[in-house]
Amino acid sequence: MNFKDFSNYCSNTRALIIGDIMLDRYVIGDVNRISPEAPVPVFLSQSSKHVLGGAGNVYNNLISLGVNATLISIIGEDSFGKQIQKILKKKSKDFYLFKEKNKPTTVKTRYSVKGQQLIRIDEEKKEKLSDLAHKFILKRFKKEILKHNVVILSDYNKGIFNQKLTQELxxxxxxxxxxxIVDPKNKDFNIYKNASLITPNQLEASLVTNLPCNNNRETEICAKNIMDKYTIKKVLITRGSEGLSYMEKKETVHQPTKKIEVFDVSGAGDTVLAVLSVCISNKISIKNSLDLANRAAGLVVGKLGTSTISLNELFKEEQLFINKKCSLLELKKIVADYKRKKYKVGFTNGCFDILHKGHINYLEESKKLCDKLIVAINSDSSVKKIKGKNRPINNQEDRAKILSALSSCDHVIIFNQLTPIQLITSLKPDIITKGGDYKKKNVVGYNEIKKWQGQVHIINYIKGNSTTGILEKLI
Known part of the structure; x- marks a missing residue:
C-alpha cells in the first residue's frame, strides 16, 4: 500500500457516522504551591483548547484523511453544544445534530501540567433516547444511507444507542x-447483532464473553464467541501494546504493534476505526488494513490529547523506507528521533559489492538485535583502496539501492574513509555488528561504543559464500 493508492481510497470513501459526540476540553497550567485551605495543589490555568471527542473524533480523523464524511449526533441546548457546532462548521457542512432539551452536552475536561494529566472532570447525563431524537436520527439516516459506502456506529454509551434504534440502523x-462497523461500549452486545464488524478492546471482549483475553489463543476464543453468539461477521479486538487481532469465518490474523513512545491513548480507537472504514469500504486486504490501522494508532498515541493523523504522517515512514540512502546530517536527525522513542539502533558496515546469501543472512541476524539497522557502505574510491583497482563491480549508488530493497536494512549511508569510525562517533549506535572471525576488541568502534554503554556483536558468516568466491567462478 502506498501513499497515492491510499489517498485515492480515502477520496472514494463516503462514511456515515452515527454516535455520541462530546467536547474534550484541555486546560494547561502549572502547580507550584499547596492550598492553605486544604492539602491539595493550587492549579494556575495558563491556556485551554476545545476539540471534538467521541464520534466527533472519528469524524475528525476521517476528514483529516481526506474522506467524505457525514455525522449524525445529539447535543444539548447549551454553550458546549454551540461550541461543538462552531468547531464542526470550520471542518465541513456535512453534519446533522439534534438538540436535546433535557440532556446536556457531554464534556470531558482534563487539567494537565507539563504533559501530565492531574484530573479529568466529566459533565454528562445519561438519559434514554427521546422519541423525537430517535425519529430525527432514523429519518436522517434513511436520507443519507445510499449516498455512502460505509456506516460507523461510534457508541460511547452516552444514550444514543438503544436496542431498537441500533437494530434499525x-x-x-x-x-x-x-x-x-461498530465501536462498542454497551456491555450487552445483543444490540449489535448482525453488524458487519465490531471492534471491542481486550477488556470489553473479555467482559462480554466472560472469558480471559490475554494471549493470541484466548483472543481467538473470545472473538469466535462474539461472532457465534451475536451473528457478527467479523471481529477486531484491539490489544494495546500487543497490537490487533482479527477474525472472520475463514481467516484469523494477529498483527503485532511496533515499539512506540506513548504520550496519550485518548482516541486511539477512533483513529483505528477511521482507517478501517476506508479499508473495508474499498475492500483492501485484511493484512494491509491491519498494518495501516496499527501504524495509525502508533502515530496518534505519540501525540498529546485527542488527536488525528494525516495521510502524510501515515506514510512518512514509507517515504523513509523508499529513500533509505541518507546523508550524515539527515541520519543524525533520524537517530536522535529514534533515541527519543527508545528504539535500539544497530550499525554495521562493509563493501557489499556483489550481494549474496551470506550478506542477506548477516543483515537479517544483525536486524534481530535492534529496532533500526544502519548499513554503512564504502564509497567506490575507498573500495578500490581496500579491494584493488578492479573493484567494486557495482558502483556505490547501485549497491545502496540494492541494500535499500532489503527489509532488514532501515538506512544506508555511503562513507569515503577506510573505516566508519567517524560515522560511529557521530551517530553513537547502541549496537555494532561485524561478521566473520573478528574478536570484539578488534572491531572498529569497540572502544568508542563502550563509552556510551553500547555493545559489539560478532555474527558468523555462512561458509562458502563470498564475493571473491563468486568472482573466481566467473573468471
Whole structure:
C-alpha cells in the first residue's frame, strides 16, 4: 500500500457516522504551591483548547484523511453544544445534530501540567433516547444511507444507542449491502447483532464473553464467541501494546504493534476505526488494513490529547523506507528521533559489492538485535583502496539501492574513509555488528561504543559464500 493508492481510497470513501459526540476540553497550567485551605495543589490555568471527542473524533480523523464524511449526533441546548457546532462548521457542512432539551452536552475536561494529566472532570447525563431524537436520527439516516459506502456506529454509551434504534440502523445497512462497523461500549452486545464488524478492546471482549483475553489463543476464543453468539461477521479486538487481532469465518490474523513512545491513548480507537472504514469500504486486504490501522494508532498515541493523523504522517515512514540512502546530517536527525522513542539502533558496515546469501543472512541476524539497522557502505574510491583497482563491480549508488530493497536494512549511508569510525562517533549506535572471525576488541568502534554503554556483536558468516568466491567462478 502506498501513499497515492491510499489517498485515492480515502477520496472514494463516503462514511456515515452515527454516535455520541462530546467536547474534550484541555486546560494547561502549572502547580507550584499547596492550598492553605486544604492539602491539595493550587492549579494556575495558563491556556485551554476545545476539540471534538467521541464520534466527533472519528469524524475528525476521517476528514483529516481526506474522506467524505457525514455525522449524525445529539447535543444539548447549551454553550458546549454551540461550541461543538462552531468547531464542526470550520471542518465541513456535512453534519446533522439534534438538540436535546433535557440532556446536556457531554464534556470531558482534563487539567494537565507539563504533559501530565492531574484530573479529568466529566459533565454528562445519561438519559434514554427521546422519541423525537430517535425519529430525527432514523429519518436522517434513511436520507443519507445510499449516498455512502460505509456506516460507523461510534457508541460511547452516552444514550444514543438503544436496542431498537441500533437494530434499525444495522438492518437498513445490511438491506442496502453497505458494511456497518461498530465501536462498542454497551456491555450487552445483543444490540449489535448482525453488524458487519465490531471492534471491542481486550477488556470489553473479555467482559462480554466472560472469558480471559490475554494471549493470541484466548483472543481467538473470545472473538469466535462474539461472532457465534451475536451473528457478527467479523471481529477486531484491539490489544494495546500487543497490537490487533482479527477474525472472520475463514481467516484469523494477529498483527503485532511496533515499539512506540506513548504520550496519550485518548482516541486511539477512533483513529483505528477511521482507517478501517476506508479499508473495508474499498475492500483492501485484511493484512494491509491491519498494518495501516496499527501504524495509525502508533502515530496518534505519540501525540498529546485527542488527536488525528494525516495521510502524510501515515506514510512518512514509507517515504523513509523508499529513500533509505541518507546523508550524515539527515541520519543524525533520524537517530536522535529514534533515541527519543527508545528504539535500539544497530550499525554495521562493509563493501557489499556483489550481494549474496551470506550478506542477506548477516543483515537479517544483525536486524534481530535492534529496532533500526544502519548499513554503512564504502564509497567506490575507498573500495578500490581496500579491494584493488578492479573493484567494486557495482558502483556505490547501485549497491545502496540494492541494500535499500532489503527489509532488514532501515538506512544506508555511503562513507569515503577506510573505516566508519567517524560515522560511529557521530551517530553513537547502541549496537555494532561485524561478521566473520573478528574478536570484539578488534572491531572498529569497540572502544568508542563502550563509552556510551553500547555493545559489539560478532555474527558468523555462512561458509562458502563470498564475493571473491563468486568472482573466481566467473573468471
Amino acid at each position: 444495522i438492518k437498513l445497512s445490511n438491506k442496502c449491502n453497505i458494511p456497518i
